[in-house]
Amino acid sequence: MQIIEDGNTAAALGVRLCRPQVIAAYPITPQTPLTEKLSEYVEEGSLAAEYIPVESEHSALAVCIAASSAGSRVFTATSANGLLYMHEQIQWAAGARLPIVMCVVNRAVGAPWNIWNDQQDSISQRDTGWIQIYCADHQQIIDTVIKAYWLAEKVSIPIMVCYDGYILSHTFMPFDLPQQKKVDAFLPPFKPDYALNPDEPANLNTVTLPDVRVDVHGELAHGYMEIRYLLQKDTRLALQEAAQAEKRFAEVFGRGGDPYIEPYLCDDAEYIAVGLGSITYQLRVCVDELRREGIKVGVMGVRYYRPFPDKVIAGALKGKKAVIVFEKAISYGYEGALASDLKSALYEYLAGTGSLPVIQNYIAGIGGREIRTDNLTKALKAATKGRVAQEPVWIGLKL
């Protein structure tokens, strides 16, 4: 059924379809309408979950960690400084291998205080051991939430489903609302291998020594390093499971594509714009404009940022003259994190082949600065004429 709603509602409906058992969240703009919707669903009885109001984001994720450890399917959501306040628990959730799904409604971080969109919040959590998936429209939001639960529970790794604040969260557009029975067919109930049980008290994730040791059962237990190595190994392997999730989803719902990247007019393109989230759809309009001028340009949206689909991305960018990376975040002191990651992937697969593209890094839309499509087109066009600058170029900067 096609409905017209905002992005937060798309997320809330997706969460409800996944039948979470515990939801804990603290409201923060622009995530607030999402958690309000979920609390309404619980109140009206259309969602049989325990909704636990908390006094902070740190507690929200702590509640999710506890409930997930006890075998519940859980959900939380946040933005910006709320996400930063969770940071300690974010690391914990990944180390504890809990399949938590969290929506990050992307917003600029303070200081100075700003409630508008950029992606500094989730990008700053890149190295926490969570899977990160970025969405470009409402269909992707609702579908990704559903796929995320399947994947998280398959690989025991938490997932952030990221979508741009306001630009997606508060904008209305049509999307297909999946049927409950199809979601139930796609996503079985959560049955963890181990769950806390009051009848058999246990400690989880207590002090774990640098080296392996024999545990109370006489078995050799992992040291900290083994546990952390397995998180890395399994996160890399999650790329394969992501493809499986996409395939199964397409079988049940009849839509889907490449799980990792979303290319548009890339095959014959000499220049490829790359980005995360809604800006990649806006860039399609720029690409159409420049194609009318005869410039062979395409755009590639990166859906999975962690684990990074380096091989697929390098394959898609091989032989291109230039890759133009548009980012709503920056690794202060260097460049956009996605640009660095792309360079790394291209070096790994293309170094010495003579087909390494030039990389141009643009920073745009920081703190909600309006990204005018004509300015975006100009920036993209300029980068097809040759390297604009070695340092990242901030689009629309008024200095």
Add this chain to the structure above:
Amino acid sequence: MNKDYIEIRWHGRGGQGAITAAKIVAGAAFVSGYPGVVMAPTFGTERRGAPVTTSLKIARSKIYDLSPIETPDIVVILDYLLLNEAQVTTGLKPGGIIVLNTPMAFEFYNFKDYKLATADVTAISVEAGLPHGMVNSGIIGALEKAANLLSMESLIKGIKEEFRTREPQKNVLAAQLAFERTVTGG
């Protein structure tokens, strides 16, 4: 007006229901052969009574550009006093349509280069039995009369659906009366 891609900017006050009105038009457009509809409210500054805008884009195919409308085909103004507070005609295409809720006569205004449509939606809505200041159903009738975009049938269906628990018949009547009484000119 190019009827394959239409951009409508709504000017109202926080709490006046411009978003709801735009949402109803978006839904009616979607079921009337416009699979591309995007409605984006003003971001971050919604306060009761403060000037707010909402962008509505309607297209024959999916819309990928979610940036705010720069050059609207139509501006809809839910309160004539906003003419003194906001630049409501900024970017309006030459020959574009201004739909204005005002108690003043049509002849009172002079917008050269634009087509004006006026109705006293505030009074009409009260006549239809709605509380004073509820203008977001009525303004839809005025917009349809001025622009002839969709059909009153599809819009009324949308109004009934949106207001199903809040006086649907009175809201429909407000839209119908506004449609009948909207004054348009060159």
